[in-house]
Every structure is written in C-alpha cells, then in structure tokens.
Amino acid sequence: HLGARTAYVGKVKDDQLGAIFAHDLRSQGVDYETAFAGKDAAQETGRCIVIVSPCGERSMNTYLGVTEFLEPSDIDESQMAQAEWIYLEGYRFDGPDSHEAFAKANKACKAAGGKVSLTLSDPFCVERHRDAFREMIKSDVDLLFCNRAEMLSMYQTEDFDAALEQAAAEVEIVACTDSDQGAHILSGGQRWHAPAVPTDIVDATGAGDLFAGAFLWGLVNGHDLEASGNMGCIAASEVISHIGARTEVDLTEVFKAKGLVS
Template sequence: MKKFQVVGIGNAMVDVLARAEDAFLADAGVQKGIMQLIDMDRAVDLYARVGPAKEVSGGSAANTIAGIAHLGGQTAYVGKVKDDQLGAIFAHDLRAQGATYETSLAPKTEEAETGRCIVIVTPDGERSMNTYLGVTEFLTADDIDDAQMADAEWIYLEGYRFDGPESHAAFAKAIAACKGAGGRVSLTLSDPFCIERHRNAFRDMVRDHVDLLFCNRAEMLSMYETEDFVAALGKSAENVPIVACTDSENGVYILSGGQRWHVPAVPTEIVDATGAGDLFAGAFLWGLTHGHALEMCGKMGNVAAAEVISHIGARPESDLKALFAAQGLL
C-alpha cells in the first residue's frame, strides 16, 4: 500500500478575497471571470484598492489537496513559498488540514515574495483572479522528491503551474517517478488562457501521460479549438482513460471506456465561485481512491463544489462526509 493517495503539485498561493461591484472591475481594469497574471506593483495597487479582504492559504491544487485531507485522505503537496509571513501562513494552513507539506522554502534573501491571488468576488458570485506568482513560479525539478511521487497512488497536476521556466521539467520528473512505480496521473487544465499559452504541451501530456483529466466547458473547448462541446468531449475521451468535465449549473460529464455519464449539479446559492472546480476534483479523487464508481465520484464532486460556492473562500466549512451521507452517497 502506498503512503499517499494523492500528491498535488501546483502554485502555492495565499488568496486575498474581497467583494466588489462590477463597476469596480471596470475602473480597476480587471477582466471579469478569468485569471490574469500580474506583477508585484500591480498586486500592491490592487490590494490597496479592494478594501477589507480575507486572507487564506490557497492555490488551485492546494485547495484540492486540502479538500482530500478534510475527507481523511492521505495527501501531500508540492509548491514553492518564501520564508516570509505569507509563506508561513500557507504552510501552517495546509498542514493544519492534515496534508504533508515539505517543499523547501525560498530564502528570505530572495527578491520575489510568496505568491498571492487577489480574488474579487462580484454580487453574482463570479470571481476575477489577479495572480502574482512570486517565488512559486520558480518551482524546479529539484523540488520534486522521486520517492514521494513513487509513493503516491495518484499525482494531481495543476495547469496553472505550466507558467514557469522549469515547470515542464518538474512535471516530467514527477510523472516518471509516479508512473514508474505504478501510480497514475491526473491533470486539471485550470484556465482557457493558460491553455492558449501552452496548448501543444498540454495536448502532448494529455495524450501520452494523463489518466484522468479535469476541466470545465470553456477549458475543454479551448483545448480542442472548437465550439462544439460534444465533439470536444469525444476528442478528449479518445486521449484519456477518464474525463471529468464540469459545466457550471449543468453539472458534470464523465467519460470512460466508451461510456458517458451526466451528473446534475447540486442546486445552491452562489456566494463565491472560487474553488468550485478544485473541491470537485478533491472529492472526485477521494471517491476514486476509496473504490467508488465514477458516477458516484461525480456526485461527490458536485456536493463538494456546491458546499464551497455557498460561502466565501475555497476551503470547505461543512463536514463533507456528512453531506455525502445526507445525499445517500455513503
């Protein structure tokens, strides 16, 4: 038996969550509903503009790993932070969830700082993310522990992490170590604009190495450069053993072995859409590593996503297992 059910690799960030009207986005030059990369000066300016905010450790794959740990799964995370205040917050929060976090810290002398994502939530629950990567951009193959990857049933790779000078080498090392020891690889596409920057690399990885692909409708269409959603799903299923594609209030489409399932979304009031896909993936992977059928994994993912969008922040505030039981999933 392996030590870890899932090991995640991604951008280690601290999320700065603030509410604002749509007019604020226009005034501040923020594009609604997507992730934009920003530099340190822009991060300082936006932070000053947003007013009261909530600071919590985040990052897409870290949220997924925290969700699995919340459910009692054995998890670990790899992502770079600096030996500074925000870096300490990130490490403490993740370990407090029960996840293993051992990535070496960037030294205090490093010019770049711990990454942060300023998430502006509008009244409709949509989130507009402004990301300063900081030191997390410089994750390298040296940060990947072969033994840890080999001791994982699954690794979970964050598409956002493709932005970085040595990220592809780090992913390649993790994949080789995991698959060499009989493990499997999952990938989340993260964002349509991320796909546009790295489409060929994504396609090669998906075709050659990925066993489980997570994405949403917009990412799927971007990946296969089409407006035909059904056709895009079909293409992905030709390349990947398992595909889980979320479609907002329409639920999730799961494809595997020539079969297709549609799992309706769980109705809920959207307060903050941040982390919906992250927690969907976490619950899905938890279900998968605990022997549940794919359709059931999709149901669990939808319950977790509904919970996290019902409040501010990308970490669960309710007992997910209790919610699964209430829905008859356990």
C-alpha cells in the same frame, strides 16, 4: 479536506506569508516539505486577491512570485512513488522549469503504479500551453479535469460534444464541469452525467478545486466514476454557497445522507 492522506508540492519564500502558508497546510494534516526559496530570493511568496461580485462570480488579481520557480529538484521521487494519484495544476506550466518538474513527478508516480491527473486551469492557460498539454495528456495523463470553456479552447472548436469525445480518445478518464449543468464524465466509451446541486451562489471561488478533490477522493476510496462525479458536484455546490474556498460542513456526512457512502 476529506481525510485522505495528502501532500502538496509548491514553492513559497522564507517570509511571513510563506510561513503562514506552510503552517496552514500542515495544520490541516497536509504533508508539505517543499524547500522554501531563500530570504534573498528576488520574488516574494505568491498571493491572490479575490474580488467577489454580488452575483457570486469572482475576479482574481494574482502575483505568482516564487511559485513560478518550481524545479525538478523540488520533486521528491519517493513521495511521488507513494501516491495513488497526483494532481497537476495547469497554471504551473507557466514556470520556466515546471515542465521538467512535472515529467519527473509523472515518471516516479507511474513507475510505482500510481496515476496522474491534470487540470487545465483556465482557457487562457490552455491557449499558452496547448501543445504541451496535448503531449502530456497523450503520454502521461490518466484523468483530465477541465470545464466547458477550457475543453473548447483545448480542441479549438465550438462543438462541446465533439471536444469531449476527442478528449476521451486521448485519455482514460475525462471529468468536465459544466456550470449549472453539472459535470460530464467519460471513460472507456461510456458517458455519465452528474447533475449540479441547486444552491444560491455566494462565492464561486474553489468550485473546480472542490470538484476535483472530491472526485479523486471517491476514486481513491473505491467508488465508481458516476458516484465520484456526484461527490464532486456536491462538494462544489457546498463551497460556492458561502464566502471562502473551504467547506463549512463535513462532506463525508453529506455523502452519506445522499446514499453515496455507507
């Protein structure tokens, strides 16, 4: 990661994959304290097999396992209160108690002056949870992450600009990626375009996640929305240029070379 102080909240089982997952996060400096599901849990630690095609696009074969069973009791309110931003994963709306867990996290974070971001995750996820997403966006969310397909699905239209404007009327900041067209950032009646960084696509896995991570890093470090959008596009471009969802270069050095940070 970019060096920000971060924490992750998510459920794994007390099994081999769960131990590897927790160790991997902690080895990267990420605070991970969510209680493991017990060895007797009916489900295993979640996993995903990613198949990458020659053109760089990917298909995901996912088993959610105990990931689905995030509960309000897994939310550490004191940890949420320390966060400048929390990032909610839309896929987690599929869990039976995830809505309540999100509400608890949002309340604790915002009560302490923090802000909430939400990613819509996938057009099919939007189809399943559109009403719940809209309710949360209007009441709790400060920053909405999505891509073009998710945006169109959310507002049930083929008019991309109209969907962007509708989202901007409901949330403080909209950051919508648009494939090789870069990203569109809207806030306070203004709109910025962050251009895509040309690269040969090897593996598209992680592009949206890296965009969001770099965008939030920019905001936390005092950069404006346009600069943060450019950082997001640079990060996404780097991660799709090779196999694997982690960057292979120091992004802060790339940002410096681009004149985005000193």
